[in-house]
Amino acid sequence: MPMLSFLIRRLLQTIPTVLAVVLLVFVLFSVVPGSIVSSMSDDADPQVELRMKQQLGLDDPVHVRFGKYIAKLATGDFGTSFRTREPVTTMIAKRAWPTLQLIFTSMAFAVLLGVPLGFVAALRPGGFVDSAAMFVAVSGLSIAKFWLGLVLMYLFALKLGWLPSFGYGDGSLKYLLLPAVTLGVSPMALLARTTRAAVLEIMTADFVRTARSKGMSEIRVVKWHVMRNALVIILTTMGLQFGALMGQAVVVEKLFSWPGIGSLLVDSVLQRDVPAVQGSILVVVLAFLAINLLIDVLYGVIDPRIRYA
Amino acid sequence: MTEAPLIEVEDLRIDLDDGAKRVAAAEGVSFRISRGETFGLVGESGCGKSITALALIGLLRPPLSIGSGVIRFEGKEIQHLSAAKQRDLRGNSIAMIFQEPMTALNPVSPVGRQIAEMFVLHKGKSWREANKLAIEALADVRVPAPERRVNDYPHQLSGGMRQRVMIAIALACGPDLLIADEPTTALDVTVQAEIIELMRNLCAERGTAILMISHDLGLVANVCRRVAVMYAGRIVEERGSADIFRNPSHPYTQGLVDSLPRLGSRAALGRNRLKEIAGVVPAITSFPDGCRFNPRCAQATEICRTTAPKTDMLEAGGLVRCHHHA
Numbered sequence: 101m102p103m104l105s106f107l108i109r110r111l112l113q114t115i116p117t118v119l120a121v122v123l124l125v126f127v128l129f130s131v132v133p134g135s136i137v138s139s140m141s142d143d144a145d146p147q148v149e150l151r152m153k154q155q156l157g158l159d160d161p162v163h164v165r166f167g168k169y170i171a172k173l174a175t176g177d178f179g180t181s182f183r184t185r186e187p188v189t190t191m192i193a194k195r196a197w198p199t200l201q202l203i204f205t206s207m208a209f210a211v212l213l214g215v216p217l218g219f220v221a222a223l224r225p226g227g228f229v230d231s232a233a234m235f236v237a238v239s240g241l242s243i244a245k246f247w248l249g250l251v252l253m254y255l256f257a258l259k260l261g262w263l264p265s266f267g268y269g270d271g272s273l274k275y276l277l278l279p280a281v282t283l284g285v286s287p288m289a290l291l292a293r294t295t296r297a298a299v300l301e302i303m304t305a306d307f308v309r310t311a312r313s314k315g316m317s318e319i320r321v322v323k324w325h326v327m328r329n330a331l332v333i334i335l336t337t338m339g340l341q342f343g344a345l346m347g348q349a350v351v352v353e354k355l356f357s358w359p360g361i362g363s364l365l366v367d368s369v370l371q372r373d374v375p376a377v378q379g380s381i382l383v384v385v386l387a388f389l390a391i392n393l394l395i396d397v398l399y400g401v402i403d404p405r406i407r408y409a
Numbered sequence: 410m411t412e413a414p415l416i417e418v419e420d421l422r423i424d425l426d427d428g429a430k431r432v433a434a435a436e437g438v439s440f441r442i443s444r445g446e447t448f449g450l451v452g453e454s455g456c457g458k459s460i461t462a463l464a465l466i467g468l469l470r471p472p473l474s475i476g477s478g479v480i481r482f483e484g485k486e487i488q489h490l491s492a493a494k495q496r497d498l499r500g501n502s503i504a505m506i507f508q509e510p511m512t513a514l515n516p517v518s519p520v521g522r523q524i525a526e527m528f529v530l531h532k533g534k535s536w537r538e539a540n541k542l543a544i545e546a547l548a549d550v551r552v553p554a555p556e557r558r559v560n561d562y563p564h565q566l567s568g569g570m571r572q573r574v575m576i577a578i579a580l581a582c583g584p585d586l587l588i589a590d591e592p593t594t595a596l597d598v599t600v601q602a603e604i605i606e607l608m609r610n611l612c613a614e615r616g617t618a619i620l621m622i623s624h625d626l627g628l629v630a631n632v633c634r635r636v637a638v639m640y641a642g643r644i645v646e647e648r649g650s651a652d653i654f655r656n657p658s659h660p661y662t663q664g665l666v667d668s669l670p671r672l673g674s675r676a677a678l679g680r681n682r683l684k685e686i687a688g689v690v691p692a693i694t695s696f697p698d699g700c701r702f703n704p705r706c707a708q709a710t711e712i713c714r715t716t717a718p719k720t721d722m723l724e725a726g727g728l729v730r731c732h733h734h735a
Binding site: 309325329 | 492495497500505507514515526530578
């Protein structure tokens with residue numbers, strides 16, 4: 101079972117990554133000024149402050165706190181939020197679904213639009229469709245997300261009144277659409293460009309010439325021989341973009357008041373709610389690692405030359 | 410020639426468009442191949458033999474295109490056919506095998522499926538039927554355990570096996586003409602002989618004509634009844650393959666024959682140093698005036714540098730393009 105041992109090895113490899121991330125966040129938060137106490141009030145009674153710090157265990161040295169945190173983490177306990185006194189796991193569980201909705205809808209938008217755009221552009225390089233598609237792609241990559249979000253809000257919510265301007269509402273597509281498009285534009289643009297480049301390169305391959313010598317139409321050549329070969333490159337881009345999406349989701353969630361992990365993270369950072377920050381970052385890192393593992397497995401399904409050893 | 414030719418090329422010119430101007434990558438190319446005949450096209454790399462083959466099967470891509478001339482297949486001009494009509498011909502009546510079997514097959518598609526495509530495309534079969542026929546086709550090219558091999562991917566096969574798959578694809582629909590572009594150049598010498606033998610036998614059985622392209626005059630003369638030698642985009646000599654060895658007429662052909670390693674008399678006498686042709690094939694954009702071989706030719710005179718030679722008929726049969734031919 102080379103596949104199973106590959107999976108186990110990859111899962112074990114995630115442990116040092118996770119530890120490194122946790123350590124980094126810990127160190128950063130012990131270095132930056134301010135704490136949960138100072139974020140709540142500018143002129144708190146020093147005695148109250150001391151008592152709170154004792155209660156929350158903030159007066160221990162960093163390495164002691166880190167040791168305690170890791171020990172609890174090993175049992176699946178993410179700690180308790182300084183702010184809400186809720187277990188961090190519960191907080192994240194409530195926020196996970198909206199973020200997943202947002203990220204996967206954005207990715208679906210990016211793939212469903214970007215990949216066909218790249219294919220169409222590659223079939224007539226230099227043609228009108230190609231120029232138009234690449235103009236869209238370059239624009240999509242250059243636009244700042246918060247600005248695009250504001251423009252979309254203004255246009256579709258304020259002026260046209262077709263969609264709600266922000267908020268989660270009942271979580272339906274109506275609410276999802278604007279934030280998902282805002283978030284999905286840059287991966288869409290990148291996918292269009294990579295797909296175009298990949299298809300153009302594959303079209304010059306010897307086996308494409310063989311396919312043409314068999315007497316098949318260009319559409320068939322693409323469908324039967326180019327698509328699957330391009331998929332490996334498209335998938336790689338998708339994997340990397342998932343990571344970027346999770347980062348950019350922070351901005352978009354904040355902008356659209358989307359109750360996801362991204363806005364939880366921002367609020368927690370601002371209030372120095374260390375356990376909540378730790379937990380959110382950890383979950384994002386784990387999700388990123390999981391998606392990349394899934395993509396590595398998919399490689400082998402698409403390309404038989406890739407073996408898991 | 411008694412019977413009507415299967416394919417006839419007349420004064421074919423292939424243009425190379427380098428953006429600024431068009432230059433002829435090949436010109437004045439004429440030859441005919443009869444049904445079931447074996448015909449060879451020989452020359453160094455860059456002499457225009459592969460693009461001539463691609464022109465026949467309609468696969469020239471920009472910057473290359475057919476400039477002028479006529480290609481007749483079974484008496485009908487095919488160079489201006491619509492794309493759809495050309496596709497019906499391609500693979501079905503004219504098939505092609507390429508040089509590099511590793512890259513000529515799709516790496517992410519099972520070989521059986523790549524053969525089966527031919528039956529789906531040209532014979533209107535369902536995939537299920539086509540897969541059965543693919544197994545038969547693999548058996549025909551002597552691939553052992555074909556029912557297992559159909560599911561293999563190209564990287565799981567050896568170079569020789571891959572070229573057998575290419576032959577199976579090319580011959581799947583029983584074409585009238587098989588174009589083999591350096592079919593064994595990428596293979597081991599021992600495998601070469603097997604592949605050539607296989608290709609020759611299968612085509613002979615089915616009455617398929619072969620246009621074989623190679624830089625190896627020895628190999629081509631071995632397989633083909635007639636041979637045309639190309640140099641710098643022109644055919645310089647066309648003869649029966651036995652004649653071309655016995656008394657080559659064009660100095661370039663002479664050079665090719667002399668550069669072949671031969672066992673026997675010369676080796677026995679200890680004079681087994683191989684001769685080479687000095688110089689290299691000129692680039693398409695800088696073909697010399699007159700006879701294009703003149704800078705490398707020992708017999709070149711003033712006229713060779715100014716006037717392109719006409720194609721002459723030889724008394725012994727055959728054609729040659731040289732001012733000083735024997």
